[in-house]
Amino acid sequence: MFKRLVDLNEPEISIAIFEKSAQLGAGMPYSKAGANDEHITNVSGNEIPELVTSVEEWIQTLPQNILERFNIKPDKFNDYKVMPRLLFGMYLTAQFELLQKQAEEKVIPVKIHLNNEVVDIIDRPEDNKVQVKLAEGQVFEFDNVVVCTGHRWPKKSEGKIPGYFDSPYPPAKLEFKVNHAVAVKGSSLTAIDAIRTLARHNGHFKDSDNNKFTFELAEGSEKFKIIMHSRNGMLPAIRFHLEDPHLLKDSILSEEEVEKNKADNGGFLSLDYVFDRNFKEMFKEKRPEFYEIIQNLSMEDFVTVVMNKREHKAAFDLFKAEYLEAEESIEKEESVYWKEMLAVLSFAMNYPAKYFSAEDMLRLQKTLMPLISIVIAFVPQSSVVEMMALHEAGILEITAVGDDSEEEPQENGGAIYRFTDESGTKQEQYYETFVDCVGQPHLSYRDLPYKSLVDMKTVAQAKIKFRREEKARKALETNDKVEAGNDGNYYLNVPGIAINDNFQVMNSLDAVNERIYMMAVPYIGGYNPDYSGLDFCEAASERIVKSLLPN
Template sequence: MDKKTAKKKIAIIGGGPSGLFMYKRLTEQASADFEITIFERKDYLGAGMPYSAEGANTEHITNVSDNEIPAIYTSIEDWVKIAPKAILKKFDITEEKFNEYKVLPRLFFGEYLSAQFNLLKKAALKKGIKTKVHLNCWVEDVIDFPKENSVAVCVKNKNKAYFDQAVICIGHNWPKKYEGKIPDYFDSPYPPKKLALKLNHTVGIMGSSLTAIDALRTLARKNGKFTDNEDGSYSYSSDSKGFKMVMHSRSGLLPAVRFHLQDSHLGKEETLSKTEIHKSIARNGGFLPLDFVFEKNFKEIFIKKDPAFYEQIKNMDLEAFVGAMMGYREGMEPFDLFKKEYEEAEKSIEKRKSIYWKEALAILSFAMNYPAKYLSAEDMERLQKVLMPLISIVIAFVPQSSCRELLALHEAGVLTIVAVGDDAKVQPLETGGADYHYKINGKKTVKHFDTFIDCIGQPHLSFNDFPFKSLIKNGTLSPARLRFKSSEKGKADMKNNDLVSREEDNTYFLTVPGITINDHFQVVDRNGISNQRIYIMAVPYIGGYNPDYSGIDFCEAASKAVIDSILS
């Protein structure tokens, strides 16, 4: 076939939600000039880890509803009309009872995502787009061949397959560090079936995020039951003597509760444009000031949306705002605050009225992904130390049913939470479980847990954790770094931080988690040259430049950036 008429061969490595959105972008184009090959290690497409048995049991639910999910091929509401009856029956869902504003069982959502892949494949076939799907296959390596302008995908026990471009969409990954070596120590709560444990002692849980709530819901069901009482209350009774759970977080705070969103897609059109961002970079010596982003992507939104709130915060800088918000939260007993926010969120949903400052914080968090790579090292440190702790609490959007369960567990004396500060350490023990070292009012404390679960959520993985080693060995990739604006600050930090390095021209850099990418999610080599063949949408490996894990929203935005580049 003549090269001018040859179809572009594109590999999608990973068939979870990221791969699904990438496939959608490719197949919805007017042109049929693609041949697409999808590599997936499991025996199904679409669900990925979070929405399959690898990441959920029947008790686990999404924290988003149909009206908040970007369109794929059909909405969930429309899919329910054509879904297999066996699936609907399994999850007790009917067309008549379906509500686009309610959260869903995660496993049901996984079925929906898998169905979307199948619908897209049928639509692609009608358009003449050829799709090959390899299930149950393990991609061992990816190799770039610049001279041949091609990429090889190496599958275990198979010959190399060559492509014009590859989009790496591998998903969540919790490396096992102690699990399997230390009895009763778990590096993550996934897959949740491993936590179906009957226990007669206190379980230590590191973290208070949605990941921790997943663990709580599984453990609670194995060791007791929840009851909807006639008076409208909700209670828990344990049938395992001695069973308790203790959550641990830096601030001792529980995540905030899901409320009604004024804009179900978080007003992304109201954030800074790329033109505005790059004008600011040009004005500020090649850096994008975090204070500028905070002002434009957060504070100024309230001028129209909530003038009264704007008057309260208009003179606050980033630190002052976070201090005020965290100070309020830390001033209340965690479960009292949680109950108050639950009641506030119930009113928000009932009246279809947003708690707008929280919604705006979610907008800001999502909007940080594009410009984060242009921050100075100093501002990235501020982002991670000052702003992200507040964001991680406020935008968790804990579903109402999860809130009721946590409150019932606490009222039953089964669940507590402890603030451990910034310097806490976990010491896994060869004999089993772990010791938790932290301070209370300045006094050193050590608590032992026979069973311990790390529930801090998906970690930002390092450059060296990336699984496709030829890309590292051959210099195709480079570690993500940010330059210090102040050489003096870089020099001072270098004395106590191995992640800070100095270049020959006396500039200092901070190495941040993961891989260097550009605005189109193309990987960038050690010479700063973007690769036109390899894209990466694998969030665990781009955390340094992509600090917000926004789930489906991320998949939508990243796939748009990738397809724009592929078509350019």
């Protein structure tokens, strides 16, 4: 967002940035709040949005102690490599400083407020202003506010129940020795973060002479184990070579196309249309033989075919096979095209998703999103190697827990995990240590930490209209997120607040607020269902800046 405003060089703007930590740029994932030295990005320099200098250039400027700390050899580093997240955070901080210099040269007034937490945002429509209130009590007034507060991990039981963690962040809290099995809820990138930290404190990895990477338990941790729990017992897919490192960002549907499809489809964007346009059609020219296979498959059929293939293989066998496939893809610089296209689809669907009917949104949530979340994790190779070493040492396992698993924190510590296993048998297991690693929760609009926005009804619950009454009535019987609106229509409540295409917040009458923009992903998960990364920040900030200063 800052880069876009600086690039714009608009004489009338001045910028104020409020950051609750002491560091600009790194944010949560790339600072100590979200990473240790062992945690790495899942994107490389060539896949991230352009900033001021490239990662490769910046690496050449680093002092020896940083290079040694992160085991980086500048002559061997290139923009195709993933990197330690803390190092990436340093890069982002350095880029922020360069942008501040650019702003200075362009005489753009910029005021940075470090160590200042925003605790409330108060809209003042009567004088067309917005107020920002800090924890210390000061209040500032602006024409516009863009909320870029990123991730938030609310605590429910952590801190009150020993051995119970609502998230693995900051990861320093998992730097302890245990001599028992640890339950990890989740099996994707967040779980991998927890596993990499716990493993380092209960043993060590060894790169032996015959190129075999192994793990050995430390003394006192002989009974240490990690049991991952996921709905379907599947592991995420692995990073491969991308044909287009920016994932065909230009392929998203134009506004005219969305409007035309809505007009043809009772006022709703059709999920089948998006699946055809942003997925199936992508193969026509590039992979005609694959297109032949999928051209007549519905979205549901396609997901069933792919999921069946995964389900019939033991999770770690498939993980190993996908690792080899990914290695070959990187070596030959050849994409695993259907996976790349699924990432393209996920990105392309993000903005127009709010125009789906509730029926399509439910199909998306139930069918396509579980597959997308597996495929676009893009697990970095070094994480895979560590997980395989842990599995081979008998320390890492995965259990399928179905859709109705639940954990019950225990007053004296840990949690009981209840679930139905693959054979349909109810299971109950006590764990002294439990780490919830399901990833960034989609937060409800009531969780918004800026109470005035909720109390003054500046923001509203995100909801999506049903197209067919009979379907809505049926859904109403079993789904507590379905409700009848005052206007006679039925709605599906989706997580977070309502926003328009420019990320401006909307009230319950669908009136757009011209002053306040929301791009913090935990609060807009319903209308933006993509698993957002840096690419989202780039795309969202572009829309925001165009709306802020249309000329």
